[in-house]
């Protein structure tokens with residue numbers, strides 16, 4: 004057993020239960036929101052999030068990991084209000100989300116040889132002391148690499164995340180863009196940084212149907228995030244399901260986790276657009292549609308338990 008920090012405090016990792024490894028409570032541009040607050044009601048949004056997470060808990064989910072970090076509008080006070088209204092465990096992250104450049108704040112706070120990157124020092128403080136003056140600690144690290152690839156900004160964040168991982172042992176989740184093979188770039192850098200690859204989720208791997216690419220990453224020890232169920236515009240539902248089933252048949256059930264990358268509220272799209280372009284992009288799609296479809300394709304209950312319970316538990320094992 005190991006202790007895992009949640010928003011309400013540390014819990015034993017054996018009690019995490021069914022865990023969705025990549026869901027957001029809120030994804031916001033806080034600078035836009037605070038300057039153009041029309042349409043945002045804080046209490047309504049918190050209540051709405053609690054309702055949606057309680058509905059998820061009623062389906063048997065006990066824990067979500069929320070990889071909302073700088074660049075996605077992390078606000079630990081708002082998350083804390085939500086956590087107080089639900090039985091669900093919410094595990095929060097530290098890190099930085101960019102596909103290109105780093106914020107100017109970090110540009111002139113440079114890494115010095117032999118010392119942690121100042122960015123990594125902030126990540127370590129979130130993991131060991133608490134976020135934004137609270138006692139709420141992050142329990143994992145998050146960064147991103149997308150179509151532009153390993154830009155200088157993306158590489159600096161990835162290396163800072165690896166440093167904080169080495170310093171604290173906290174596991175890592177990386178947003179990847181499998182269609183341009185960026186999982187391989189992540190592997191190369193994390194190997195150079197001597198990261199423990201068994202503690203790394205390569206997020207959005209499930210956007211790919213390339214079994215050779217996915218097997219290669221899993222063989223390196225990484226966990227494949229089959230974590231965008233409901234985003235059928237990127238990859239069709241049938242293809243997502245068939246890929247997970249094929250990897251289970253190849254013996255990779257212990258290297259995959261399942262999730263939606265959905266949000267209680269995301270400001271990237273006009274709210275009325277989401278149900279139109281992604282009608283099944285919500286927290287219950289897995290229980291309504293994905294698990295039955297996997298079972299139809301001969302995925303066993305034991306394999307589902309590996310992906311939803313045992314692999315998340317192992318992610319947080321010392």
Ligand SMILES: [Zn+2]
Nearest residue numbers: 025027070264
């Ligand atoms: Zn995400």
